[in-house]
Amino acid sequence: MKFKLKIWRQDSAKSKGGMKRYEIDQVSENTSFLEMLDILNEQLVNSGEEPVAFDSDCREGICGTCSLTINGEAHGPSHPAAACQLYMRQFKDGETITVEPFRVRSFPIVKDLVIDRSALDRIVQAGGFVSARTGSAPEANSTPIPKHNADLAMEAAACIGCGACAAACPNASAMLFTSAKISHLAFLPQGQAERSRRVLGMVRQMDVEGFGNCTNTYECEAVCPAEISASFIAKMNREYAVASLRERMGE
Amino acid sequence: MIVAVTGVILILFVIGHLLGNLQIFLGPAWINGYAEHLRDLGPLLWVIRAFLLVDVVAHIYYTVRLAIENRRARPTSYRRKDTVKATFASRHMVMSGLIVLAFIIFHLLQFSFRTTDPRFAILPADPLGHYDVYTMMVLGFSSPLVSGFYILALFLLALHLSHGSSSFFQSLGLNNKNLTPRLAQGGRIFAWLLFVGYSSIPVAVLLGWVTLRTHS
Amino acid sequence: MIGSLESRIPDGPLAEKWRKHQNNSRLVAPNNRRRFEIIIVGTGLAGGSAAATLGEQGYNVKSFCYQDSARRAHSIAAQGGINAAKNYPNDGDSVYRLFYDTIKGGDFRSREANVYRLAEVSNLIIDQCVAQGVPFAREYGGLLANRSFGGAQVSRTFYARGQTGQQLLLGAYQALSRQVAAGTVKMFPQTEMLDLVLVDGHAKGIITRNLITGEIVRHAADAVVLATGGYGNVFYLSTNARGCNVTATYRAYKKGALFANPCYTQIHPTCIPVSGQHQSKLTLMSESLRNDGRVWVPKKKNDHRAPNEIPEGERDYYLERKYPSFGNLAPRDISSRSAKEVCDEGRGVGETGRGVYLDFKEAIARLGENTIRERYGNLFDIYGKITGDNAYEKPMRIYPAVHYTMGGLWVDYNLMSNIPGLHVLGEANFSDHGANRLGASALMQGLADGYFVLPYTLPNYLAGQIGKRPAPDHPEFLRAESEVRGRIQHLLDLDGARSVDSFHRELGLLLWDKCGMARNAAGLQEAIERIPQLREEFWSPNGGVSVLGKGETFNQSLERAGRVADFLEFGELMCRDALARDESCGGHFREEHQTAEGEALRDDDNFADVFAWEYQGNGKPNEPILHQEPLHFESVQLATRSYK
Missing domain, CATH: 1.10.1060.10 (Alpha-helical ferredoxin)
Incomplete structure (x- = not known):
């Protein structure tokens, strides 16, 4: 599968952020959403760009670490599920996917998609x-x-x-x-x-x-x-x- | 919580007001008599009016304060925001509320202070010697523009109440998992019944079902 | 070697050792406790409960975790339950039986006294957790419910839906939060321990990196407690959280703490099979599923029919066939190996052929879908989300995956390592599970260590340490700090081309292949040769690992690079241990040592010992030194495990 990504990049709490576009190809439908970001990051590292910072830990929906707003919905379009339980088969091939952090004043942004809760x-x-x-x-x-x-x-x-x-x-x-x-x-x-x-x-x-x-x-x-x-x-x-x-x- | 309590009072008022107004279908004698009864309350009527005014002001003041706090709680907005469950009504309470406020002001100017239409001030009394509310309403609503504005405002009021009337149960903690869906449904039915009830008057006037009656 | 390999097990009858030890241990008076600073690294069941309890007793506790909140430690992911010898179901359980099952389950490679103590305090844990408001499952009469679990013939497992670990951890987290509010515990979330500091041979502090700001800080204390979990992520793919790592314990090992039995790793039999190359983790399906699910594969090789099309007569319920008395509830190591065996024979199912069926059809017919949904609904949902399959309609596909590590830093009966002042709790130590851990025992051990063991044994050390806390600018601290800084700078200076993950994946595949469910001398030797090459490549100034960004900021690549660098050293130690242990026991299966039926063959004459490794340096000239602590069995007889 192939996707266009619009991802929020922000260097640090104080700096100004913005959306950045990426493209990713040859993603299996059995890849989880976070694994898709892992693949993107590996590509970014290989091309010398700093990887997108995002939080995750258990990757099975119980630790509560992941905190992405995907296409305007907290944890993405598949409810009930944490972002780590989201699989690419739930998106359309070629779709543009918007990824933002949880936006709450009481959760200041640390970097990119990582917040302080x-x-x-x-x-x-x-x-x-x-x-x-x-x-x-x-x-x-x-x-x-x-x-x-x-x-x-x-x-x-x-x-x-x-x-x-x-x-x-x-x-x-x-x-x-x-x-x-x-x-x-x-x-x-x-x-x-x-x-x-x-x-x-x-x-x-x-x-x-x-x-x-x-x-x-x-x-x-x-x-x-x-x-x-x-x-x-x-x-x-x-x-x-x-x-x-x-x-x-x-x- | 203050918003919820003041809201409940306003809902009760809206119900009472509708029951009063619907008497127009029973003819001029009923509704003019009803208006006279209200006026006979004398100082008590002013107490009720003052109470409602304070209630409205409090409802608005606290809502706006909360809305400002809520806005502050998310200084950077989402580039893309979809909602899953939140209804249009629930997301636009302030907007619908403020438009309804504008409507209420117009409504009071029109029928209570009678400043919008010079004819209202000089209406002759009805045969029983009461102020002729009936005629005033019919005259007022025979303008499609006025009626249109009324119906639009009532629509927004219904929207406001379709969320607000069940929402207050939640805010006051008078809710649980089983009740929530029923209350939400009940609230919506209630709000749209109000809409039908209220808008039936201008519609009836426009369609000519309720017409001026010449005093014999 | 620092200290000694003295286990300090009190003498006397097994059942009286712990009480006697408690009575003989030194105490710290309440007014003196606030003069002590205790560092606790890790906020899982062990670390969280220890910090809460010690804070409550009046010590000044500094609690560290790499997660953004103490509540996210990986204990949270434990599903099935926690064992205790309450014997509420009246089915013959007792402290002795829980002890015996645990020793036997561990294939007689753990210390009797430690395990007995664990069984003894298990009941206190349930009382404590209930008092904290942990919502354990209950019967209609309002009393606590139990279920059965692998490796036992009694129902002694307490549970909270399929989220027992979560609820127990939240109980500990809440107790910890209470102490944070009371000011006795200071939390340092998103802070990683990068080195241990020894002053005059005692553990007196740590060096940490703030993961958000990159700031390096020296923390001095009177004692250091590591509760940093296991090292399962050395295999890259495991059921552990992404962040789980060996760094804290490995750094302590490099400072002289002995690492015991690193080759004892548990491969959990019921996980969702691997599906693709970029998979980042494996998901466990609680072992409790085996209470009602039946494990089978087709009798024929390469049978590609859909499971529901394979008639009863052509199915091989291999666990029921091989182990009639335990059946599908055979211990984890045995179940895992059996799954590997049938897949090696070509009878595995699913696309990759590395999977077996776990079938609920009969249970659904017997109990109804609703009962099954009530018992395992959330697990079926998880399975559905990941695989897209409905397990109510067709059997689950499962395969073993790395889950838990029984090995860890060597500790004595006081849970103190050979380095005085350094205590190690929970999965991070080696002490209670021998060569294989039974289900629902990890939660028990974590909480036992934190709530009921360390609070008694730590004062015994502290009593002699009043006024001995060094200042954080002691030369040893400065030296450790500069080492840490140097290492970070070294990583950042590497101008490599490969991502951290690619090294990690390569190491993981190698270890899974050579040091996984089955091991042999040739394979292990190969791995011992290959790992240093991989390490060299990782550190090579060009073509090695690529770590972008800066050190003084939030930098996830840098965090991971440091952890993977330690795995690249630790993996070798694991293989060396597996090679040295020339027998099969529990989760350590050496192909050279098996019975005619393919079961693990222990060698009690030569290997009834704990292997504890001392760091000397890496590579050939500086191979680690092996120390052995003999295991004495006074109350149980060493028997061949039989679950038939």
Whole structure:
């Protein structure tokens, strides 16, 4: 297969970037999208041009490292999937493919297609955990959890932290990411003690980081590789409303 | 959240307003009587008006503030941006909202302050001595230009509400995985029912189904 | 050699060793802990859990990872589950059985005491993870669910869908995040360790490169902990993440740490077969699939019929045939080798002939498609995305792939290497899995080391080290820094023509061929001759590797070049170890040593030892020195593994 590529090149965080055109030929349809970029890079190296910087690690859709906007969609046209799970057979021969980074102010560009997502780490640090001192845990089966709740918690916990939700959101909001962690822990008895503290801390940190606001377009859940449901955002809104009311009441 | 709460109030107003207006189909006596009832509320009417005004201002103020924040959250825009699930309505809430605002101003000038048409100020009272709202509406809507603008604005309002009316459930956290699709569907049906209801009046006038009635 | 090969296994009965050791280890008082700086490299299950726990105890921890977030360490990709001897299903499990299965699974090439301790703390891990909110699968009654896994006849595996590693890692990551917020752990993401610094023979710091800015930094500490994972990527194609590398442990080896059993690599039987030349990685299909899937190939050679057209009578369910009692759940090394055997016979399936079927037809008929979807839905989806095939309708094609490395830096019972102060956890050390690891045991070991072993054994070292932390401008640090800078400059100065990946691919193919699922002396010798040539080519001033860009910026080619340069040295060490181990055991299959039925033939008289290699330099005149630590078996009898 043959493709025309338009790829965002940017030297560093401070420099100005722009789209650059490339062409690539003789790509097998079983090549993954990232492997196609590997091939392009090998060609660039051979011709003395610096390869396109892009992030990836596990290449099986679980580590959440890859962060490409392909043809205007976070992680490309095949949902639900991370960019690393995208195969060239999903494109038309001869197609022009646009590749850009995730564009969110809170994810500054490091180089080309590589971004800095430490904002997401800071949101978790603001309360996305259960304070359980190592070694102090009670016997695992001492707290039964209804299967239904455990399953719901797992659905929320499946988030891979890639940030596609914010990248796809017209407002660059990270509500889906944040709500997934809040919901995961709110569904479980272990998460109850810090429930209010957690939602207040994480939501406020999200605002501090400069993410946008949710206007319920549900673009986030449409591109989410882990199929996190936007209903968790509703849950977070509920949790937040209750927690902030309680806080105001001095409880 | 403020946007959602103020939005809900406006939705309630829109429903009430429609129910009032539809009385035009029952004849001048009904609607003029209804208008008179409203006026009889006296100071309470002004309280309601003031409340609605504050509500509208708050709804707009906070929305614009959020919109500015949202714009700041993505300083460099995508060279190519496709959407997967977001509806046209959901992506253009500010635009549809602002056009509806312009419409509301015109609407108030036309029917409340009656500054757009000199005839409205000098309308004779109806046989029961009420201000003749019926005639005013018929006169107002018999201009295709005015009616056209109304229908366009109502279309945008419906678009705005097709997203907004279900969206507030989400923002207020009154939603879950099962409810979301139903609410979204319900919201769309609700919005387009409103559209049909409201636009039925200018359409009826234009088509001559509702006509001026000479006072006997 | 620095230090000694003393395993420091406490005496006394097996079941009491760990408790006794805990009671006899030295402690650091809470008010003294904040005076210590601990460097932990790697934020996977082992490193992340260790950093969280030590930070919580009051130490000052610096945590490093090359990924952009601690949450992306490759532990996240583990699918199947984590073992523990809870015996919830009441099917006869116990700490002893878990211990025995692990020792036996490792083909009697691991230390009894370490493995027993692992089985002992396995239950604590489940308790800890549940308390953190890890959403393990549950029964309708609300209690934890278990499933069975390869190499065991009991159901002792806890799981969270097919994403157990992810959930356990996120548990550790969240615990770590809590400590970062509390200020006890300082995170250094996108930072790669490029050298270990020894002061007076003790590990006292590291040299790192900030991958974003290219800045080289000296970090001094009271102890260094490496939890940097395995070296499976030496084969280029593996199930590891692209960034996984041997650099941290290899640099430590070059500074005097012993590298143990590097030839023990695990080839996982159920991966998606290789499809093309530019493939960058192989994808694992969890072994749990073998609970319900049946493995088969056609009985006839070169049978190109579609799988559903081959009648029952013409199929060879070779695992069920050869190993009736374990069947499709035979351990990984055995299953992998059997797949290779049938493919070598020309009975492999798929375009390349390197594949076997994993068939769910019978399970779907028995349990219904919904049950199968519930159990393995995400795996079937992954398979569908990669191959374009629907595994509900036709059998999956699978083939073995490099997955895990049992070898690693040599450590004693305290998880300390021969270099005092240098501790090694998880896949990076060699200690618990012998010559083959059982499924669902890697997660167990990583978390055991980080949550429940190191926090007890590290103080034993630290207690004698108060006030001995050198300043980061100590001459040893300056020397190490200048070496690191020199090496980076050297790479950048090469004006080569070949990409880093092309060298890596060539090395990988060579190793897969000569030091993969089956090895023999002639092939290994060939590889030992070929690798130095490849290395020379890589470093040759013209025609060698091409590294564009600058050192002081984000430069992925430079990162990879450094890692591949280390693989080019390490691969040779691996082959030397495989050559020296003139027996077959577990994942190390020497064709010269097999039974009449083609099973691995151990030589316990001569090779019941750990091989620990000491660096002397590269190439002929400076071959590494082999040290041997004899393995003593007091509680189990060395038996020929039988899964028949």
